[in-house]
Amino acid sequence: xxxxVLAGGIGGARFLRGLMSAAPDADITVIGNTGDDxxxxxxxxxxxxxxxxYTLGGGIHEEQGWGRAxxxxxxxxxxxxYGVGPEWFGLGDxxxxxxxxxxxxxxxxxxxxxxxxxxxxxxxxxxxxxxxxDDRVETHVLIDTAxxxxxxxxxxxxxxxxxxxxxxxxxxxxxxxHAVVPVGADQAKPAPGVLEAIADADVVLFPPSNPVxxxxxxxxxxxxxEAIADAxxxxxxxxxxxxDAPVRGMAxxxxxxxxxxxxxxxxxxxxxxxxxxxxxxxTVDAGAVEEVEAAGIRCxxxxxxxxxxxxxxxxxxxxxxxxxxVRG
Amino acid sequence: xxxxVLAGGIGGARFLRGLMSAAPDADITVIGNTGDDxxxxxxxxxxxxxxxxYTLGGGIHEEQGWGRAxxxxxxxxxxxxYGVGPEWFGLGDxxxxxxxxxxxxxxxxxxxxxxxxxxxxxxxxxxxxxxxxDDRVETHVLIDTAxxxxxxxxxxxxxxxxxxxxxxxxxxxxxxxHAVVPVGADQAKPAPGVLEAIADADVVLFPPSNPVxxxxxxxxxxxxxEAIADAxxxxxxxxxxxxDAPVRGMAxxxxxxxxxxxxxxxxxxxxxxxxxxxxxxxTVDAGAVEEVEAAGIRCxxxxxxxxxxxxxxxxxxxxxxxxxxVRG
Numbered sequence: 259x260x261x262x263v264l265a266g267g268i269g270g271a272r273f274l275r276g277l278m279s280a281a282p283d284a285d286i287t288v289i290g291n292t293g294d295d296x297x298x299x300x301x302x303x304x305x306x307x308x309x310x311x312y313t314l315g316g317g318i319h320e321e322q323g324w325g326r327a328x329x330x331x332x333x334x335x336x337x338x339x340y341g342v343g344p345e346w347f348g349l350g351d352x353x354x355x356x357x358x359x360x361x362x363x364x365x366x367x368x369x370x371x372x373x374x375x376x377x378x379x380x381x382x383x384x385x386x387x388x389x390x391x392d393d394r395v396e397t398h399v400l401i402d403t404a405x406x407x408x409x410x411x412x413x414x415x416x417x418x419x420x421x422x423x424x425x426x427x428x429x430x431x432x433x434x435x436h437a438v439v440p441v442g443a444d445q446a447k448p449a450p451g452v453l454e455a456i457a458d459a460d461v462v463l464f465p466p467s468n469p470v471x472x473x474x475x476x477x478x479x480x481x482x483x484e485a486i487a488d489a490x491x492x493x494x495x496x497x498x499x500x501x502d503a504p505v506r507g508m509a510x511x512x513x514x515x516x517x518x519x520x521x522x523x524x525x526x527x528x529x530x531x532x533x534x535x536x537x538x539x540x541t542v543d544a545g546a547v548e549e550v551e552a553a554g555i556r557c558x559x560x561x562x563x564x565x566x567x568x569x570x571x572x573x574x575x576x577x578x579x580x581x582x583x584v585r586g
Numbered sequence: 587x588x589x590x591v592l593a594g595g596i597g598g599a600r601f602l603r604g605l606m607s608a609a610p611d612a613d614i615t616v617i618g619n620t621g622d623d624x625x626x627x628x629x630x631x632x633x634x635x636x637x638x639x640y641t642l643g644g645g646i647h648e649e650q651g652w653g654r655a656x657x658x659x660x661x662x663x664x665x666x667x668y669g670v671g672p673e674w675f676g677l678g679d680x681x682x683x684x685x686x687x688x689x690x691x692x693x694x695x696x697x698x699x700x701x702x703x704x705x706x707x708x709x710x711x712x713x714x715x716x717x718x719x720d721d722r723v724e725t726h727v728l729i730d731t732a733x734x735x736x737x738x739x740x741x742x743x744x745x746x747x748x749x750x751x752x753x754x755x756x757x758x759x760x761x762x763x764h765a766v767v768p769v770g771a772d773q774a775k776p777a778p779g780v781l782e783a784i785a786d787a788d789v790v791l792f793p794p795s796n797p798v799x800x801x802x803x804x805x806x807x808x809x810x811x812e813a814i815a816d817a818x819x820x821x822x823x824x825x826x827x828x829x830d831a832p833v834r835g836m837a838x839x840x841x842x843x844x845x846x847x848x849x850x851x852x853x854x855x856x857x858x859x860x861x862x863x864x865x866x867x868x869t870v871d872a873g874a875v876e877e878v879e880a881a882g883i884r885c886x887x888x889x890x891x892x893x894x895x896x897x898x899x900x901x902x903x904x905x906x907x908x909x910x911x912v913r914g
Binding site: 299300301330332333334336337339340341342351352354355356358359361362365366376377379380 | 627628629658660661662664665667668669670679680682683684686687689690693704705707708
């Protein structure tokens with residue numbers, strides 16, 4: 259069975275572990291979000307790709323969910339001693355090596371997809387990991403300047419766009435987001451293999467990743483949404499919202515920016531029946547099943563908390579079962 | 587008193603400590619060799635400049651003479667895990683931060699001289715440290731390929747040029763050098779401030795640095811040798827050869843490549859009386875004084891081993907005294 263998964267960072271990576279456990283013989287292609295990529299200290303950093311790679315390759319910091327296990331921070335401390343920031347992004351020494359290799363290869367002319375393949379030669383994640391695009395896309399968030407510097411904002415003049423990482427990591431999504439813009443996405447081309455993997459897939463899954471800045475960004479690359487809709491195979495997602503709050507992270511902040519309620523049903527309808535065939539909500543959201551099905555999307559309520567590998571594998575198995583059901 | 591010092595790495599840096607101790611009120615400008623600069627892992631590494639900066643700034647690994655104190659090697663180990671080398675160059679985590687800052691600034695368009703000044707803002711070396719040039723110069727060494735791969739070389743066909751660092755660090759100068767070429771030097775311009783510092787100097791000193799790949803490379807930048815010769819101030823050097831062997835390092839290997847004997851007198855005559863006014867040899871080489879003076883260079887025999895700061899300061903004081911003597 260060929261499975262395509264559109265993945266963000268932590269949630270996507272943990273779901274993939276469950277999926278690989280539930281379907282050990284499946285041929286899995288992961289299309290990774292690169293909208294949260296950022297240049298730091300002159301190095302190209304791809305947080306979501308690396309989280310998937312480290313998680314599936316056994317190098318992840320398990321409790322934290324991102325970054326490397328047994329990490330040290332000597333380089334970062336030295337950079338701070340030079341007065342060079344930002345200090346709010348937690349790059350460890352082991353992680354730095356990944357970004358140094360990536361930056362060196364890109365400087366030599368290799369596209370991100372080739373670099374990702376080279377990095378995965380070490381990590382052996384057990385899936386084929388593709389960046390959504392080799393082109394540069396950066397998700398920016400529009401905020402009120404008054405919210406971050408205390409001065410009076412007003413009528414649009416007082417708004418500024420900041421990099422998603424600055425919004426998410428530095429500000430911890432603590433101020434309202436007025437818009438989320440994947441800058442460059444409209445000009446981006448899917449990376450080699452992305453459209454082919456979708457066309458060849460038996461099922462497409464949306465893990466409980468952020469529907470705006472993770473899955474949404476991947477779908478913003480021209481051709482990806484259409485390829486999924488046209489593939490003629492079941493497309494099943496898992497709600498990242500449980501009980502009207504994000505399972506983790508701060509997805510509600512960016513959902514508000516695109517005018518979507520933080521409910522399991524609202525996210526399903528945001529994807530829409532033109533894209534989504536099946537949707538899993540948590541048992542606490544069983545009341546949403548009817549609303550989702552009324553929107554033309556097959557829906558089931560099951561436990562959706564990825565508390566351990568067994569629970570996550572059960573979620574993945576339910577997603578595959580729902581896919582078979584909608585295949586009919 | 588304004589002193590200009592042409593410095594390589596370890597020997598130059600240690601001499602500078604002695605000079606600062608002997609002449610605490612002097613205004614010292616160091617013109618640093620950049621011929622041993624190398625790009626590693628996509629980063630710009632300047633070993634000699636950094637050795638001077640770390641030594642005078644209190645960050646040097648004292649026993650080793652290069653690199654940072656209390657260094658760790660996590661990044662390097664991770665790079666090796668990716669199969670990315672070279673492994674023979676010892677870049678530590680603290681040191682990596684310096685190269686990351688430098689590379690980022692150069693990528694933003696700053697010349698090496700401005701970057702060096704920015705790095706020195708942290709280290710406060712107590713001297714003005716200038717790279718000899720902002721242009722790229724790389725010292726290459728011509729060797730027989732048969733010497734490194736065991737195959738038969740022959741008549742020039744079997745020779746190759748390798749980066750000085752590969753010759754010095756990887757091969758440890760264990761094979762004959764047929765030529766030493768500062769690639770790019772002929773097109774290089776002295777960095778801002780270099781010619782001005784020489785013109786304004788009261789004395790110019792050559793520390794016991796390598797006369798070929800350190801001081802010689804600086805002199806190979808068009809205009810530098812002429813500026814020193816034309817400055818009309820005493821130029822005094824200290825022999826890096828004591829008792830017919832280099833004090834440290836493998837200077838004899840590269841001296842042979844330029845047809846110069848590994849003796850204190852031969853090095854003085856290699857610089858020549860057109861450049862050098864005074865020369866200090868070690869007491870074990872007292873027999874060379876006559877030969878050097880016969881070549882038109884004032885010469886004294888004093889203890890030249892930089893065993894500690896006191897001994898090094900005494901050497902620097904003798905160099906300054908000899909400068910006053912030749913000033914007449």
